[in-house]
Amino acid sequence: MTSTPRVPFVKMHGLGNDFVVLDGRESGVPAVDARLAAALADRHRGIGCDQLVLLEPSATADLRMRIFNADGSEVEACGNATRAVGLLLGRPARIETLGGLIEARPDGGGIAVDMGRPRFGWDEIPLGYAMDTLHLPVGWEELDDPVAVNVGNPHVIFFVPDCDAVDLARLGPLIENDPLFPERVNVNVATIESRAAIRLRVWERGAGLTLACGTGACATAIGAMRRGLVERRVRVTLPGGPLEIAWTDDDRIVMTGPATEAYRGSFDPAAFGLAPAG
Incomplete structure (x- = not known):
C-alpha cells in the first residue's frame, strides 16, 4: 500500500505570535481554505498557531503571502508573519498581500518591513x-x-x-x-x-x-x-x-523586530480529510 505524501511546514514566531508556514510555490501543498486553516491552527488536534501562512507565486512581486487566522478567516496583512517570511527567505523581498505590496529585508539582528x-x-x-x-x-x-x-x-x-x-x-x-x-x-x-x-x-x-x-x-x-x-x-x-x-x-x-524559526515538520493531509495534492 502506498503511503500518502506528507506536507512539509515551518513553525515560526515573531515575539511569540506564532505561525505555520506552508510553501505553496512547491508541489504537494494542498489547497488551503478556512476549514483546513482552522484545523491546522488547532493547538489540541492540529499543529497549533495564531495564523497559517501560505506562500504562493506572484506575478507582481517576489512571492504572494496569504494569511489565515486561527478561526479560518483570511486577513489582509500581518506584520509579524511578514518578518517571519523575510527571515525564511534570507534576502530582501517584495511580498504581495491582500493588504497591498510590502517589502521585507534583513536588518541587523532582525527583519525590517516596509508596511506601506x-x-x-x-x-x-x-x-x-x-x-x-x-x-x-x-x-x-x-x-x-x-x-x-x-x-x-x-x-x-x-x-x-x-x-x-x-x-x-x-x-x-x-x-x-x-x-x-x-x-x-x-x-x-x-x-x-x-x-x-x-x-x-x-x-x-x-x-x-x-x-x-x-x-x-x-x-x-x-x-x-x-x-x-x-x-x-x-x-x-x-x-x-x-x-x-x-x-x-x-x-x-x-x-x-525579530523573527524566529522554531522547528520544521510535516503532516499527513489524510489526517485532515484531504486527498493528496496533485
Whole structure:
C-alpha cells in the first residue's frame, strides 16, 4: 500500500505570535481554505498557531503571502508573519498581500518591513458610517475616544493609563464584532510611557489575545503620532517583546523586530480529510 505524501511546514514566531508556514510555490501543498486553516491552527488536534501562512507565486512581486487566522478567516496583512517570511527567505523581498505590496529585508539582528502608507479615511478603515477617525465619538464601558487606522488591516486604538488593567479578553470580542466595523476590527489598548515608548496589548481579529501583533504595533504608533503623543520613531513593547516603529517623511511605516524559526515538520493531509495534492 502506498503511503500518502506528507506536507512539509515551518513553525515560526515573531515575539511569540506564532505561525505555520506552508510553501505553496512547491508541489504537494494542498489547497488551503478556512476549514483546513482552522484545523491546522488547532493547538489540541492540529499543529497549533495564531495564523497559517501560505506562500504562493506572484506575478507582481517576489512571492504572494496569504494569511489565515486561527478561526479560518483570511486577513489582509500581518506584520509579524511578514518578518517571519523575510527571515525564511534570507534576502530582501517584495511580498504581495491582500493588504497591498510590502517589502521585507534583513536588518541587523532582525527583519525590517516596509508596511506601506497608513490610511485614515472612515471608508478606508472601514467604518459603518462617516466619522472623525482621529477621535471616534464612541465607547465601550471604560474604553472610549479611540483612533482608527488601516495599516493593511483595520485597527482601533484606545490610549489608557494602564493597558494591563483592561479586561481585554472580555471587551475585545465585543468591540471586534460591533456593527460599527463591517469587516470586524483589531482592538488595541495602549499606555504612553514616554515620547519614545508605548506599552501595548492586542485583541487580534479572528485570533484573540496575542503575545504580539505587528500591524497592531504599527497602527498604535501611528495613532499616537497623529495625536502628538510620541515622536515619529517609537518603541512599542507587547507582552512578547519590543518592536521599533518609524513613520518616515515619505509617509511609509517601517517596522523592525525579530523573527524566529522554531522547528520544521510535516503532516499527513489524510489526517485532515484531504486527498493528496496533485
